[in-house]
Amino acid sequence: MQILFDSRWIAPHGIGRVAREYRDRLVRDFDVIELRDGPKPSHPADWWFLGRAFRRSRADLLFTPGYNGTPLAGRRQIFIIHDLIHFGRAEPNGWRKRLYYNSIIRLAAMRGDVITVSQASADELVRRWPETYGRISVVPNGISEPFKSFCPAPDATRYGIALFGNGRWHKNLDRMLEAIALRQEHGRPPMDIRVTVIGPAEPAQSLAAAAGVRNLALAGTVSDENMVALLARSAGLLFCSHVEGFGLPVLEAIACGCPVIASDIPVMHEVGEAGCVFVDPNSARAIADGIDRATGLTIDDEPRRRLVARHDWDASYEKVAARIRELARSLPPR
Secondary structure (H helix, E strand, C coil): CEEEEEHHHCCCCHHHHHHHHHHHHHHHHCEEEEECCCCCCCCCCHHHHHHHHHHHHCCCEEEECCCCCCHHHCCCEEEEECCCHHHCCCCCCHHHHHHHHHHHHHHHHHHCEEEECCHHHHHHHHHHCHHHCCCEEECCCCECHHHHCCCCCCCCCCCCEEEECCCCHHHCHHHHHHHHHHHHHHCCCCCCCCEEEEECCCCHHHHHHHHCCCCEEEEECCCHHHHHHHHHHCCEEEECCCCCCCCHHHHHHHHCCCCEEEECCHHHHHHCCCCEEEECCCCHHHHHHHHHHHCCCCCCHHHHHHHHHHCEHHHHHHHHHHHHHHHHHHCCCC
């Protein structure tokens, strides 16, 4: 079995991590050809480039760890749809992305095999594209080793709130910063809770200034090891997205014993069964109240251990490898 793997996805972001974890394991078990060059996978004509690259490679199967499936690969492909954010609220050029999903990606999903990362995403895909019923496998993400091996100290002093500075509409950054400002101004007692933003400085810095957030720290890009240290000393992770495919930071925070203030949406309940305070992501007041409720919350060790044990990259990869082998048995020789 020879696999063409789309390594263009490997980068310092969520899909990039998934791509790296799967690539590193696939090369041990299969004959892997890596596709490293070409346009960005998000390019609207990438489906044509990817289909041509697959034909020229003469590989048996195309595996792309992102959403860029191609109808040109027919049944000989597996790709991962991580989330459905483009079907949500309008964003710049959102109609173009929805058109791309509802035409190119939908056709590829009808012909090939789709993996998604949560049951909530699978249910939504089938609701929108009924013809994909039975063609979608749920394979949850795993937790990387620094998070899995961390053992939180029960008497650790925790202070401050951490959140990600992604400014895309579905991440809800502006509402979360408004909630922090409310908590700082009207909490009981009022306090300048430390606020650590992970990721780019903008638009977080401007939005925080507009909301009146005080005691802001910009952490920039954070390694896994430094993320563990940050979560280990934080009183809570604020993660109130409108839409998520999985929500890996929720698991990482819980693994570090850090409570999460999470959106009250199905995928968050699926992922964060322990250690979460669920809030309405549309209400800054509800998020601020959630920060109050999360402060001082202790995550019991046994549920935390069970959650961490269930989300292992090796176990996640084995499900993917089993699907590859199953698909290979059903394909005619090239």
